[in-house]
Amino acid sequence: MYTPESKYQRRADAYGKKLDIYAGRSNSIGNYKLLVFFAGAALAVILYIMRQYIVMAAVLAIFAAGFVYLSIIHNRIIKNRNYSQAMLQINNMCLKRAKGLWTSFSDTGEEFVDPGHNYTHDLDLFGKGSLFQMINMTTTYSGRQKLAGMFLQPLDKTEDIAMRQEAVAELAEKLTFRHRMYSNVLMSNKDIILTDAEVQGKKHTKSLIDIIDKLDAVFAWAKDTNSRYSASGFKLLITALPVITLLLTVLAVLKLVPFYLPIAGFVIQFLMLGYKVNYRNKSFELVEKYSNTLKVYRSVLKQFEAESFESRHLMNLREQLKGVSHEPAWKQIERLSKLWELIANRYNFLYTVINTVTLWDFHCLVALEKWKMTSGRYVEKWFDIIGEVEALSSLAVMRHDNPDFIMPRVSEELKGGIVAEQLGHPLLTKGRKCNDINIDRGQPILLITGSNMSGKSTFLRTVGLSLILSYMGLPVCAKAFSCPVMKVYACMRTSDNLGQSVSSFYAELLRVKLIVEAVDREERVFFLLDEIFKGTNSADRHTGARMLISQLDRKGAWGMVSTHDLELADMERESGRRIRNYHFKEYYRDNSIHFDYQLREGVSDTRNAIFLMKMAGVKVEEE
Structure with a gap:
């Protein structure tokens, strides 16, 4: 039976064999x-x-030609070897993901978490x-x-x-196509590792996140043109003076x-090279720092522009790369x-001599300024489009690796409600339990009760994450x-912040405030x-929860609430069944607790706190 796992295994085996062949060659x-070198020399x-x-x-001549020919072949084989590797x-890496071992991937996106x-x-x-750790292939x-950004700001149309x-x-x-795009950076740096597990026992390795460069300096440089170096008089001077000398x-x-x-001519040229030397060095240092990164972007651009697409969004992105010159961006x-x-390699004595004789730095600056005049203003846009394509390719991982997942139907209207079968x-690849759900204008709020560890919080996250995936196009x-377009707000993880003197309760209040303010804005x-x-x-908790849920219901909000407070179950009757009760439960067998994680209508009628305390080894004396 075909599965993504079997496909990745076949591809890994094939590339492993190719790698052995190319390494041997x-x-x-x-x-x-x-042999040719030493034989020819001897x-x-x-x-x-x-x-x-x-x-x-x-x-x-014969042996030199043979050596050059073998070098050309060798370089081609090395390129194929590096590509196979x-x-x-x-x-x-994809095989690990398919097996559910993706939590070892190096990039977790931790810095994007915003309380x-x-x-x-x-x-x-x-x-x-996280989902980011699982699918990220940028x-x-x-x-x-x-x-x-796609995670933080889902689409709303x-x-x-x-x-x-x-x-x-x-x-x-x-x-x-996606793997080749990802391979460009690996081929440029063979020491990169993709999972934390690969770091153990290896030296001089870096994770992919360690080499990703922020390119603001390149964008600023590309837009910063200097008309002095593009003036015809300056070009004539730097060309004529070395010729005369x-x-x-x-x-x-x-x-x-x-x-x-x-001698006077060479002295004048040497002194000229001191003019605006800091500006020149800044440009050239930028070259030295980002030259490898530029090659990676060029390769990605070339691959994307050469690929044929049918989807409107991808065709539009490729069209935007053309610019006014209609020359492919990768060529520019x-x-x-x-x-x-x-x-490159300008910091040596020989370069200094050549530079003094020919004013080479100035000629390079003139060429760079000419390039900036024609292409510089497009650089940031090009790289932004590359980022978009890479991000979309990462989203495609979710679609490819989960052929049993379905594309949701998203509507502008609330009429259809949230209906799931x-x-x-999506992150629980082993032991996943599934449930049906129906939320609409008639019953916009679900109140979910259940004992500890029965699955309440996981189910809330399942619904919330499924909505976000739907709005991301996943x-x-x-x-x-199916679901309407809505804005998701969650208050599930709150903790003390000693640095800001914020208790967990106050942190929770701040989260609730965000929800209430959004409702007041008629979102x-x-x-x-x-x-x-x-x-x-318990008294304040019950009173506060009842007031909040009632207020959210009156103002038209939809949502889900998990609670141990069984008294809140009365809200179903009081609201005319607009607030509906559901629950999870456990069962006991052979003096052990079991959960089926199935959502049921009604209020929970089981308790397990004392049993769990005993299982954990906490001695409890029953009265």
Whole structure:
């Protein structure tokens, strides 16, 4: 039976075999190159001793040509070897994900967790064991930021969601395209590791997050044009002066002019190189710092522009890359990359001599300014589009690796409500339990009771995360799922903050305030409240929860509340069944507790706190 896991295993096996083949060929060609070099050198020495100079020259030419030919082949084999190694590493990583071992991936996106955000702190979107950690396959700073932004700010228009769904579905089928795009950075740095587990026992390794560069300095440089270096008079000066100086040098050697004239010319050129030296060095240092990153972006751009797409969003992104010149963006980046290569290795004596004689720095600056004039203003847009494509490719992981998930139907209208059949938590790859749910205008709030560890909080997160996935254009873990566009607010994880002198109860109040203010702004709110007001006494908790739930109901909010406070169950009758009671329960067998994690109508009638205390080894004396 075909599964993503079996597909990744086949690909990993295939690339592993290719890697062995290319590694063997690389070693063989390397040995042949050494043999040709030393054989040619030895034969040339023998012929030199024998004074067969013409034959020696012919032999050197033949062996040199052979060495160059083998070098070309060797470089091609090394490139194929590095590509196979990168693809093997990628498919092994994907295989781990398919097996549910993705919590070892290095990038958790922990820094994107924002306790002040309306849901990121509560729904396992970032951090260890998060959705971000599971699907993230970005290799650039812009890609990583774009992906995080898709989590933080889901789409709120059905047309945009539909276009995102199309793009994700198309990219899900383009597995090789996505992996090749990811392989570019691995091929540029063979020491990168993708999972924390691979770090153990290895030295000089980096995770992908360690090498991702923020490119604000490049964007600022590309937009900062200097008309002085593009002026025709300046170009004439830096071209004519070295020519005149070299001509005077030749004439001085021929004793037609005194030597002090060419010497004076070289001195003038040397002094000219001191003009705006800080500006020049700043530009060239930028070249040195970001040259490898630029090559990665060029490769990604080339691959994206060469690929054919059918989804509207992807075609639109590719169209935006053309700009006014209609020259492919990757070619414009390639021209910049070649210019940067001309500036490399400038910190040596030989370069100083060449620079003084030819004013090479100025010629490079002129070429860079010309490039900035024609292409510089597009750089940030190009890299932004690369980030968008990388982020979409990461979203496509969810679609490809979960063929049993379904694309939800998202509506602008509240009429259809939230309807799910066999809805499960997408991150629980083992032992997942699924439930049906129906929330609409007639019953907009579900009150869920149940004993400890019965699954209340997990179910709230399942519904909340499924809504976020729907608005991101992603599939959900269900047999059927439909929902209106709403704004999700969650109050599930609150804790003390000693640095800000905030108690867990007050932190909870601040979260509740966000929900109430959103409702007052007449937003379409879907709220998740887990054990509301648990940080205060039972009387205040009951009174406060009742008042809050009633207020949210009156103002048209939808949501779910989990609670141990069984007295709140009376709200179903008091609200005319607009607030509905559901529960989870446990059962006991062989003196052990079991949970089936199935949602049932009505109020919980079981308790397990004392039993769990005894299981944990807490001695409890019953009265």
